[in-house]
Amino acid sequence: MQQSKRWAWLKSWEALMFIILCTVVVANLRLSEHYLDLNNLANIFHLSIEKSLVVLIMAFVIINGEIDLSVASVMGLSATVLAERYDAGWPIAAGFALALCVGVLCGLLNGLFAAYMGIPSLIVTLAGSIGYRGVARILLEDRSVGDFPSWFTSLGQDGIIGPFPITIFVFIALFILGFVILQYSVFGRYVYAIGNNRAAAEYAGINAKQVKVTIFMASGLIAALAGAFYAARLGNVRANAAEGFELDIITIVLLGGASIFGGTGTMIGVGLSLLVVLNLRNGMSLSNVDGNTQTSVIGLLLILSVLVPNLIQILQRLVPRLFTAISRILNKGGATEPKSQVSVHQ
Amino acid sequence: MTADPLLEIRNVSKQFGATKALSSVSLSLYPGEVHALLGENGAGKSTLIKIMTGIYQPDSGEILLQGRLISLHNSAQAQKHGIAAIYQEPLVFPDLNIAENIFISHQRRNPLVRWGKLYRDAEKVLAQLGVALDVRALARGLPLAAQQTVEIAKAISMDVRVLIMDEPTASLSIHEVKQLFGLVRNLRKAGVAILFISHRLDEVFEIADRVTVFRDGQFISTAPVVEVMPEQAIRDMVGREIGDIFVKEPSPRGDVVLSVKELTREPRFHHINFDLHAGEVLGLAGLVGAGRTDVALALFGIAPAQHGHITYLGKEVHLHSPKQATRMGIVYVPEDRRQHGLVLPMSLMANISLPSVKNYRNQWGMVQRGKEVTTAEQYRQQLSIRTSSLSMPAGKLSGGNQQKVVLSKWLNTKPRLLILDEPTRGIDVGAKQEVHRLINQLAQQGMAILMISSDLPEVLAMSDRILVMREGQQMGIFERHEATQEIIMAAAIGQTLDVAAERAAANA
């Protein structure tokens, strides 16, 4: 009993992710001598910092039993708002504040339709992803806005400790915050309960709608923050900024062990899966693999990570049946009575 | 009993992990008999049904149909052999119309659907059952009894030879049960073998020809119904002597906790009036669909009332959400534990602390697990919840233990008013008695309890007063000493109140 408990974690998703991560790291070490360079390590995170940020809140959304396809458009819209306002002469800080407000507003809209109107969030945020992107197009049309003050772009580009820019530390802080809220706080408990069984959670006196709207608003906020970081890192903004990011983000969360039906998954699992994906991409980039192919490798990993445990389960059920079938055939060959096809003995 | 058995189960065993669900059980069904299967929860009844319908495969043993060995690998094969099952909660296709629902399994045979013929055939089958339904209507939102009728029509349309009925009456009103029994008798006349599973002994004795008892996955006995005494059957089921149903002890009646005036939510219920005192159990009796659960949901804030006044602890209140009701000390133990009572994959401990988890925060807002464990452990002992670990997912517990977890989670919020909806439905005899003792104890401590129950002996034994509803209307409130099963039933099925009251007077 003690023994089995001590090793039980090995069967967990986190363990699987950890093993994959180790494999990827070892493979990268063998592939390229530059892998461990400090600059490369910074790059691993730096180049995907916006996605990584949104992954954190997407974990909440998915564990809560919803989905948010609109995050990439909110990122784009936030970057656009910031750039457009800057272009119109506002100081960056004011544009940044407005961008965050717009993000929260987008999240609020998603949340109201999904939680209060009862429309599946897949649809609401699909419409949102088209609509918010559309607003970005209205604002910037086909212009590209750049020439941000240098202090702003250096926030996104220059390292503050070694080559690591401040955005990475923002991410780490938010990861710890997200971890504590999800795993140890009352709110986190509600997120899991609602994701598992919304009706039972409501019957227990939890206001599920309120929790859902809160999560969607947080999703909008974080996406807007990530959008601003994106503008700072790239130094210029077009209306199609961050297009298509939502799929990568959702993939990382699902790979992290969150069920698309809600209720399961942990922050640690999501964190590990983020490391797996970032390192995998980095390794492939170092060996000059095309971006689309990188994505397809991650897609394959996503399917395999769910398929393999399922297959093992199916095999576990099939193998004994196979044995029975074989013993049945053997018995049939040996026995003379037609009725002893099934062994009754125990 | 004629000649040979139609279906024979021989020495069937089935094991799930470490638990033996069935160990070498045998059972035979003859054409034209109603064979009742009795057993506590976990006796292996549902496993047997699933084996008979091909959903599970037995580890060993054999199934013979008319003397020939058959093997069932899925429910399609079972249907081909004429074996069909009707479940406690009928499973219809809400987006298909009634005719399609009836004939869904026939479609394998003809690749094209002829709608006109389908509708005519469906009407014919329903006419055979002596009922009429618009066969073009979608099954969505159909009342439970009508859904069950559709299921039976489905079975009949498949030329069923063996019909398994798994607690078909659990959610039916008395009137509907009568209707169902009429159907069962017709089927029996037509030579169908029926396996009838029910927790309600009186029904079993009314309808069955033979009775088989299972206990802990083992075969205990089979006997013709005339030779079986109810007490004996119960002894066989639980394997020990049990006294009569627990009777609530008188408790001091305190102040009025809840006062309801002219409460109405159209079209569910109208003009409901009652007072509920501290230390009192008010039974809410009536047929299924009489609107009892709707009254409870209105008091719990899930489906608020439209008109009328609710006075709680001396103040008029408007209840509009469970969150608000819970805060005020009004809690509701729902009828459907698995859907509404518990978050099944979450641990027993987390379920117990769920409504009150805010009380377990430290100054940083984090949940203190140690305190949660203490609470859960306390309730495990107090309500004797049988589990190996507090971190066991609630879904893995038996029905009785699940109900105790639901009760624990609400008791932990220190409620003033406890609403129980079918508190002992589908749980075994032992757990039922424990729940009754708990209700009694809570009433002694001064809690006000509103108890909905379709189990008449339970209502009579546990209530101080009984409110009877019929089709959304309040038919009257009876003091415990003036109530009998007949009086309650008369009110519930709508015999004039005068008659019932006269009888009450006569009895008193």
Added chain:
Amino acid sequence: MRRIRRWVPLQRLREFSLVIILIIVVFIFGNQIDNYYTPRTFNRISSTVALITLVAVGQTMVVLTRNVDLSVGSVVGFTAYYVGRYVSKNEDIAPLMLAALAMGIGAGMGLINGLLVAYGRIPAIVVTLGTMAIYRGALVEYSDSKSVATRQLPDWIKELPQESILKFGEYELRALPAIALVAVIVFFFLLLYSSFGRRLYAIGSSPEAANLAGIRAPRMVTLAFTMCGAMAGLGGMLYLARFGTITVDAARGMELQVVAAVVVGGVNILGGSGTVLGAMLGAILIGTIEQSLIRMNINEFWKDALLGLCIIIAVTVDRILINQLTPWWSRTELQRMPEEPHAAV
């Protein structure tokens, strides 16, 4: 009224209201835009809509079973490229053979999706999110990031979009919309009258009940995904015909437009209800709004914002109306028949 309720299923009512909305939308645009009611407008809209409709037909079947296929954009892109490359090397291949090839490739990709969903027991959204990336990656690897150019194609395929099948005065039904229309009609009847179609509805309506009724859901779901893939494959060929130039980014993001069309068309994303007719109407409505906005003299960058708004309004209104109507529209109660078996209902 009762008669109407009895004989007109709610679904027809839904489609009817979509038609009304479409007429209103066209009327509004007709008032705003000069020379709106012209064959040119019609052709322009119909050929845009054709592609989405075709893929939406396949998607409808998948959505009916409570699944979703996000990989259709990649399938369209891959088949468009593959077929384009193939036909540029084998110019004499018969059009029908080429269509069969496209559908075959699409069906293969759909089959993989279906097997993983039905037998691998992985949620459809996870599988198709993965295969969306994988099929796109396959296209990149296969094409070596090169493009198919219009000049490499044989003439018949370049002229296919201008081919006119039927003519009503100046209005003509061109080949692409005609193919889509045929697909809609075939699948409309398939879903309404075949037991395969009814079983798709049953599976989406209640998987548990389908299992108990002996419906082999995995097989049906696999088949639905395969057919969806085949339709996307055919869509790939038409994509090639319409655009001529195929890059590795061909049809990227199309899956969202397709899902939007299906949803606006009243197909329940949670399975069990909806028709391909609805999906087509959804595609037409979206296509009309999109194309008409481009014609209108307001800023064309408004297109996406209005489209998103349009989807959310359509779904919300549908939700509210249908929720209110359903219980009233198809209401029946269990009635005890009088003793005579032939008494009136």
